[in-house]
Structures are given as structure tokens and as C-alpha cells.
Amino acid sequence: MKRVLKIAVFVLAGMLSINQAFAVETLNGAGSSFAYPIYSAWAYAYQKVAGTQLNYQSIGSGGGIKQITERTVDFGASDLPLSPADLKKSNLIQFPAVIGGVVPIVNIPGVKPDQMRLDSQTMCGIYLGDIKFWDDAQIKALNPTMDLPHNEITVVHRSDGSGTTAIFTNYLVQTCPAWKDKVGTGTSVNWPVGIGGKGSEGVANYVQSTGYSIGYDEFAYAQQNNLTYTQLKNPAGKFVSAKSETFEAAAKTANFDPKDDFNLMMTNAKGKDAWPIAGGTFVLLAKDKKAANIKTAKFFNWSFTHGDAKAKELIYIPLPKSLKDKIRAYWKANGIHY
Amino acid sequence: MDNSRKHNYFDLLFASVTAVASFTVIIFIIGIVAVLFNESSLAIGRFGVVNFLTSTVWDPVKGIFGAATTIYGTVVTTVFALLFSIPTAIGIAIFVTEIAPNFLKTPIGVAIELLAAIPSIIYGMWGLFTLAPIMSRYVEPALKASIGKLPYLGFLFQGNPMGIDLLTASSILAIMIIPFTASIARDSFNLTPSVVKESAYAIGATRWEVVKNVVLPYSKLGIFGGAALSLGRALGETMAVAFVLGNNHRIATSLLDAASTITVSLANEFTEADTDLYLSSLYYLALILFVMSFVILAVSKYFLLKAERKYSR
Numbered sequence: 001m002k003r004v005l006k007i008a009v010f011v012l013a014g015m016l017s018i019n020q021a022f023a024v025e026t027l028n029g030a031g032s033s034f035a036y037p038i039y040s041a042w043a044y045a046y047q048k049v050a051g052t053q054l055n056y057q058s059i060g061s062g063g064g065i066k067q068i069t070e071r072t073v074d075f076g077a078s079d080l081p082l083s084p085a086d087l088k089k090s091n092l093i094q095f096p097a098v099i100g101g102v103v104p105i106v107n108i109p110g111v112k113p114d115q116m117r118l119d120s121q122t123m124c125g126i127y128l129g130d131i132k133f134w135d136d137a138q139i140k141a142l143n144p145t146m147d148l149p150h151n152e153i154t155v156v157h158r159s160d161g162s163g164t165t166a167i168f169t170n171y172l173v174q175t176c177p178a179w180k181d182k183v184g185t186g187t188s189v190n191w192p193v194g195i196g197g198k199g200s201e202g203v204a205n206y207v208q209s210t211g212y213s214i215g216y217d218e219f220a221y222a223q224q225n226n227l228t229y230t231q232l233k234n235p236a237g238k239f240v241s242a243k244s245e246t247f248e249a250a251a252k253t254a255n256f257d258p259k260d261d262f263n264l265m266m267t268n269a270k271g272k273d274a275w276p277i278a279g280g281t282f283v284l285l286a287k288d289k290k291a292a293n294i295k296t297a298k299f300f301n302w303s304f305t306h307g308d309a310k311a312k313e314l315i316y317i318p319l320p321k322s323l324k325d326k327i328r329a330y331w332k333a334n335g336i337h338y
Numbered sequence: 339m340d341n342s343r344k345h346n347y348f349d350l351l352f353a354s355v356t357a358v359a360s361f362t363v364i365i366f367i368i369g370i371v372a373v374l375f376n377e378s379s380l381a382i383g384r385f386g387v388v389n390f391l392t393s394t395v396w397d398p399v400k401g402i403f404g405a406a407t408t409i410y411g412t413v414v415t416t417v418f419a420l421l422f423s424i425p426t427a428i429g430i431a432i433f434v435t436e437i438a439p440n441f442l443k444t445p446i447g448v449a450i451e452l453l454a455a456i457p458s459i460i461y462g463m464w465g466l467f468t469l470a471p472i473m474s475r476y477v478e479p480a481l482k483a484s485i486g487k488l489p490y491l492g493f494l495f496q497g498n499p500m501g502i503d504l505l506t507a508s509s510i511l512a513i514m515i516i517p518f519t520a521s522i523a524r525d526s527f528n529l530t531p532s533v534v535k536e537s538a539y540a541i542g543a544t545r546w547e548v549v550k551n552v553v554l555p556y557s558k559l560g561i562f563g564g565a566a567l568s569l570g571r572a573l574g575e576t577m578a579v580a581f582v583l584g585n586n587h588r589i590a591t592s593l594l595d596a597a598s599t600i601t602v603s604l605a606n607e608f609t610e611a612d613t614d615l616y617l618s619s620l621y622y623l624a625l626i627l628f629v630m631s632f633v634i635l636a637v638s639k640y641f642l643l644k645a646e647r648k649y650s651r
Contacts, residue, residue: 059609060608060609060610061609061610061612062608062609062610062611062612062617063609065612066617080612152498154498154500159584159585159586159606160585160605160606160607160609160610161398161606161607161608161609161610161611161612162610163610183399184399184400185399186398186399186612187398187610187611187612188398188606188607188610189397189398189399190395190396190397190398190399190587191586195500195584195586195596196502196584196586196596196606197502197584198466198580198585198606202466202581205466205467206500206502209470209471209474209501210474210500
């Protein structure tokens with residue numbers, strides 16, 4: 001018995017000392033699951049260069065906000081920007097890290113990706129339940145050459161709370177007064193019509209398995225799974241396709257302002273070629289955690305400088321250079337000298 | 339003398355260790371209730387008890403929350419799951435104990451136990467990718483065309499068969515709880531004295547008569563206990579139904595409508611609940627589920643004890 005105990009103590013001591021020898025600086029983050037793939041890809045490359053390891057828990061934006069508010073992590077990640085007032089209340093600062101797009105996806109036999117044209121009025125009508133059939137006059141007017149069937153539209157939305165829903169409903173609120181009055185915007189809303197799928201995969205699965213349906217999903221997910229995404233008319237009056245160029249155009253014309261702590265939903269960006277439904281994912285820092293903020297800023301500074309190719313590869317939209325410079329200045333202004 | 343003191347000392351130690359182990363359970367339960375109550379106090383203060391229980395509004399944007407829709411969904415899915423599973427489970431138990439030849443008994447028994455060992459998330463994924471399409475393409479249109487046309491029962495099968503609805507969710511729940519009911523029913527069937535069964539056969543009773551008049555009365559209690567256990571499981575089941583119920587906060591009258599249960603709402607909305615009141619309302623739902631499960635299990639336990647007393651006399 002005593003011998004067993006002795007061996008156990010030795011093994012434990014050995015393990016502890018090994019642990020000590022390999023102790024690396026870690027950066028703890030939590031929040032947005034949308035941002036998880038790119039943060040881990042950046043962190044993998046960053047660890048090789050700087051030796052800092054990222055421990056990121058993709059527990060959802062709500063969880064990310066809660067964790068940084070309670071100061072249990074070095075940074076929180078949220079798909080929704082907090083208002084300057086909310087930030088002040090919890091003594092936080094925030095900046096965008098990367099941008100993602102949301103696209104409508106449809107399943108109508110014979111319709112190919114990037115073929116059908118929709119605009120905010122038809123999207124709003126469909127999601128309010130006012131437009132019930134695919135051959136509705138409003139949809140026909142946008143697609144004069146298409147042979148649209150007289151089939152009932154099945155509307156699919158997210159059943160779980162999600163940043164994708166927040167960006168999508170924000171787009172509807174901005175362009176459609178009826179939506180603003182009846183539903184509003186948020187991570188989950190009281191949907192007037194439709195069925196709910198859990199997660200991106202739930203929405204994609206229902207749209208793919210149900211004929212004559214429409215849904216919305218992250219662009220990265222829609223492209224990787226060959227979903228039939230549509231074109232959209234942007235505020236400049238032009239029909240644009242969902243692709244990296246139009247997302248970048250949206251990012252360039254979005255007016256992120258450091259004075260508002262970058263609090264901006266970048267839907268309906270002004271640019272001529274801008275895709276109308278896109279949004280940043282944000283990083284939240286606690287003002288009082290100086291050392292942690294420097295660690296975090298170092299990581300994102302490196303990622304901003306070296307991570308654009310990786311972001312594009314994973315179908316995210318990197319921030320435009322001017323915005324990155326604004327963020328670096330914002331860090332300095334908040335006393336983070338990375 | 340010395341030896342006995344040592345003996346007493348160990349006995350005391352042993353008793354206190356086991357006592358501590360048992361009391362941790364009670365401490366955990368009290369702790370969970372306290373946390374649920376504390377976290378939901380904001381929502382309790384805002385919406386009250388009766389108002390929250392009866393309100394059918396669930397609007398995170400406007401910050402108005404009510405639990406009636408999710409309580410309704412929880413009760414409906416559980417009731418239908420029990421309706422589907424209990425007859426099936428009793429059938430399985432009768433077959434395994436009374437009818438199946440010996441070489442079939444073990445494989446079927448093992449299969450039932452394996453069914454109980456499948457993690458619920460796997461039922462959920464299977465439900466989303468396999469069962470829901472089958473339901474929406476074949477089963478539900480057929481039900482709608484047949485039972486949906488009948489008077490009185492027809493309202494249960496109205497609407498667009500989408501596969502994400504109360505029927506699919508209840509079916510998955512039923513499959514999940516069959517093993518519990520079935521294995522307990524089987525064990526209690528096996529307890530029927532063979533002498534009684536053989537006597538019944540000897541006086542010319544058929545298999546059906548033996549099961550109906552001898553085995554079932556003997557094992558009523560076991561079936562009831564198994565059903566109570568399944569009820570508890572069905573009430574709290576989360577991942578198996580989170581994918582196939584649509585999390586729709588409405589009172590659905592048709593089994594082909596999407597709905598929500600308390601656990602489905604929690605699984606779907608907890609991670610992205612971005613306001614304090616929203617989060618607090620979700621905790622409030624959890625508290626309600628806790629109380630519901632407690633009351634229902636206490637009631638079934640009470641009836642079980644009552645029945646036990648009656649039969650043991």
C-alpha cells in the first residue's frame with residue numbers, strides 16, 4: 001500500500017514538473033461560435049510564431065458577453081455589437097475582428113445558385129407571410145424571365161438564438177417598416193410564419209429536403225454545402241451576387257466609427273456593389289484587465305497583419321486596411337500599448 | 339478491549355462516510371433549486387407566477403415572456419410519447435417472456451438494453467436527418483389523408499406535413515423510453531409464479547387468456563413503475579427533441595405543427611440569450627420544469643406505494 005502511494009506521489013510530481021517545463025502563455029476567450037473556425041485557425045499559426053496558445057470556448061455570443069462581464073476570460077466574442085452605453089455599464093471596449101455574410105437560400109426545382117433575384121421588400125413579404133406563392137407578382141417582377149411555379153412558399157428560419165438571425169432581422173428592420181413594427185430584430189425573434197431549424201445545418205437541411213422553401217444561412221455554410229443562394233438588390237439599386245467581392249465592397253463602405261466603439265450592424269451598406277446582409281463579429285475586452293488586453297491585442301494585431309489569406313480561405317471577409325488602422329488607434333487610445 | 343475500540347472507530351468512520359455521500363445528494367438538490375430561484379428572481383418579479391404560467395407570449399425582442407406554450411408542448415409530447423411507447427413496451431415484454439422461443443429471448447433483451455444506451459444526441463441527429471424526412475414524405479401525408487378526414491380526431495392531423503412537429507418529437511421520445519418500460523415490464527412478468535401460469539394452461543386457458551388474466555394482473559405494479567420512470571425521462575429529454583420540434587412558441591392544436599418544450603427552448607436559446615431578463619426567464623422555465631418533474635414523479639411514486647400496499651396484503 002505504502003509503495004503504491006510512493007509511486008503515485010512520484011508520478012504526480014513528475015507530471016507537474018513536466019507541465020511546468022512546457023507552460024505556455026495562454027489567451028482565454030469565449031463566445032461566438034460563428035467566429036470559432038477563424039480564431040482557431042489564426043491561433044494555430046500564431047502559436048508557432050509567438051508561443052501564445054488560444055483557449056477559445058465557442059459557447060455562443062450571449063455566453064461570451066456574460067463571461068467577459070464577469071471577467072472570467074481575457075476576451076469575449078459576440079456577433080452583435082454592444083451599444084456604447086452597455087459597454088460603459090460593464091466597463092468594456094469592443095472592436096470588430098472579421099466579417100461574415102448572410103445569404104437567402106431557396107429550393108425550387110430548376111433554380112440554380114445565383115439565379116433568382118430578390119429584394120428587401122420581397123424578403124420581408126415572404127417572412128411576414130404576406131407573399132405566399134412563388135409566382136407572386138412581386139417576385140415575378142424581379143424575375144421576368146423565370147418560369148415560377150404556383151407553389152406555396154415554405155419559410156425556414158433558425159430555431160435557436162443566433163447572430164445570423166440578428167444580422168438577417170436587422171436587414172429586414174432597416175428596409176421594411178412593417179417588419180420593424182411587428183417583429184423587430186434580435187438573436188431570436190417571434191417569427192410570424194415558418195418552421196425553425198436548429199443551427200446552420202438545421203436550416204440547410206430543411207431547405208434542402210423541402211421543395212419550394214426559402215431560408216437564410218451564413219454564406220460560408222451555403223457555399224460549402226452547395227445551397228442555392230439568390231441575388232439581392234442592394235440600397236444602390238443594383239442586383240448583386242453573393243461572393244467575396246460584394247462582401248468586401250460592403251465592408252469598405254460600412255462606416256465603423258471608433259467613437260461609438262464600432263457599434264455598427266453593417267447591413268444595407270451604401271456601396272454600389274455591396275452585398276446588403278453582412279455583419280462583423282466583435283471582440284469584447286475588459287478595460288481594467290490591462291495585461292490580458294495587451295495579450296489579446298497582440299494576437300489580433302498579428303492576425304490582422306498575417307491572417308487575411310486564412311480568413312478568405314475559410315470564406316470570411318477580412319477587415320479593410322483602413323478599419324484595421326482605426327482599431328489599432330482605438331487600442332492605443334484605450335491605453336493598450338501592445 | 340483495544341481491538342473493539344478500533345473496530346468501533348472504523349465503524350463510525352464508515353457510517354459517516356456513507357452518510358456524507360448520501361447528504362451530498364440533498365445538498366445538490368437544494369443548491370440547484372436555490373440557484374434556479376435566484377437566477378429567475380428577476381423574471382419572477384417582472385411577470386409574477388400566474389401571469390408567467392398562463393401567458394402565451396414569448397417575444398425576446400420586446401422582452402415579454404410567458405411559459406404557457408412551452409409547458410403545453412412539454413405535456414403534449416410526453417403524453418403522446420407514453421401513448422405510443424407503453425403498448426409497444428408491454429407487447430415486447432409479453433413476447434420476450436411468454437411467446438418467444440428461448441434462443442430469441444437473449445438477443446431481443448440485449449437489443450432493448452442497447453436502445454437504452456444510445457446517447458440522446460444521436461436520437462436527435464437521426465431524427466433530424468432520417469426520421470423527419472420519412473415522416474414528412476410518407477407517414478404524415480398518409481395520416482392526414484386518413485385520420486385527418488375523420489370527425490373528432492381530424493383536428494390532430496391538420497396543416498402542412500413538415501416532419502418538424504409534435505408527432506415526430508413524440509415518436510422519437512417514445513423510441514427512447516421504450517427500453518425503460520419494456521425491461522421493467524419484462525422483469526415483473528418474469529416474477530409471475532410459473533405454478534400459477536402452468537395451472538392456468540392446465541385448465542385449458544389460451545396464451546392470450548393467461549397473459550390477460552394471470553400475467554398482467556400480477557405485474558401491474560411493475561408496468562406502472564416502468565411507465566413512471568419513462569415519464570420522468572420524457573419530461574426532461576432535451577437533445578433528442580431539440581432538433582425536430584422547431585422551437586415554435588405557439589399553442590399547437592395539430593400534431594403536425596411545430597411547437598416547443600421547456601427543454602427545447604433552453605437548448606435553443608440559452609447560449610444567445612443577450613439580455614438579463616431573457617436569461618432570467620429561461621432560468622424561470624428551468625425552475626418550472628424542475629417543479630413539474632418533482633410533482634409528477636412524487637404523484638406517481640405515491641400511487642405506486644399505494645398500489646404496492648394493496649397488492650402486498
